[in-house]
Amino acid sequence: MVEKNLWSTASLMFLFLFISCLSPSVILADSWTMDELHYVSLNATTSGFSGLIVGTVNNFDLMILREGTLLRFVLAGLDIPQYDSSELYSRRLLSFLRSTIGLQAAVQRASSSEGTAAYIWIQLDGESYLIQSIVVSSGLGRAVGEGEIDLSNAEEYASKRALGIWDEEPDVVKATIQEDVHQAETKESLQNHSLLDAKLVISEIDIFENGEYAMIVLTASEGGRFDGSTLSIVSRSESRLDEDLFFFASEGVLEMQEQLKIFVTLDRSRQVTFDYDYLWESYLDPRGGYIRIRGRDGIETLFEYEYDRRISGFIVTPLD
Structure with a gap:
């Protein structure tokens, strides 16, 4: 198992930096997507058809354009909690998936899903990264049972580091978010109470x-x-x-x-x-x-x- 650490500083879709001379880490960057992403490489071979990610549906499903046909896929092998805007990991996952729009992808349909679920790799500078591993390695979702691709190493990585859903102190994050939102709304109200809404x-x-x-x-x-x-x-x-x-x-x-x-x-x-x-x-x-x-x-x-x-x-x- 090779552990790779990804965090954001520029555009996920356009910036990919290799630092092979310093460590086995890979830095994947996007300043507006997430503060931190992690990736654990798996014993899986990229396969399936090629397509272009063009959108998201119902927050966490991906729309992929293949030869002029739009296809919708659920991310196979994942247990993703229902979207909750008060949860930092939930907002990070949504931002990450939307940031993949415009990327080339390899789509491997899950054999047990009748074609509605798939394992999806994103293509960056000739390298392939499994979206499911990014999600699980970063603590943005859990692995489901014995999927066709084993994500247990990625889940163990996130769990040991208390990332995302494995963080034992989520209430601290919630309180900070709520306080910041309240302060921003109060400031806006005081400064702009006389302006109408367009x-x-x-x-x-x-x-x-x-x-x-x-x-x-x-x-x-x-x-x-x-x-x-x-x-x-x-x-x-x-x-x-x-x-x-x-x-x-x-x-x-x-x-x-x-x-x-x-x-x-x-x-x-x-x-x-x-x-x-x-x-x-x-x-x-x-x-x-x-x-x-x-x-x-x-x-x-x-x-x-x-x-x-x-x-x-x-x-x-x-x-x-």
Whole structure:
């Protein structure tokens, strides 16, 4: 068994550093994903078909694009607790899985799952890393029984180091998070109580090259602050499930009818000839779908977009 330690300092999707001359550790970095990731290599051979990770469904399932077909997979061999935003490990797992969007993957279907579950390797600089081992080694989930790939060494590694779900003092983390959130909300209330919340609507959607990139235009039907608002791609089968989410973190105020442009792509290196305000590493289905806006006040509006041959473009319709 070789133990590898991964922690974040830049982009998980674009930065991979080998330090073979100093230690057997591998550093995998992403400043906005997690503070720390761990990896225990396993006696398993990369196999299966190749695909591109394009999204998440129901938080922890992965959407993979294979030769123009979208496939959904549950991560085989894992016991993942239900998502709890108050748990640090739960938020870390969600961030990690969403950061894999845009990565090439090798998908090995689990023989006992009728094709709905799989072991998935992500590809980085010619090296393959099993997602399940990253999850278990980092304490973000548990191994399930005797899976087709043995994750017991990874689980033992996380347990001995009290990582994630093996931390015996989770209440300390919870208390710190709750205190920080309360302080931030109090400060915001005192500083910005006189500002109204903007109401955002989707005024235009354009999708190019079969979904390789897209542009979402938001318009403020009412002026005010928009930080804290979210834009999410909604599951076509379950309207309450967000497949991916974009959070407006930076402070800002919009005037009535002022617009925001969000460029959507899985390849952030793509060169474009038009301007945009935000870049969202995600995927819009060119066949149509649903997008939800959740304002600062918590009010949600669901929009449907669909292609109309009469105008050779997309029509956006509010459903709420």
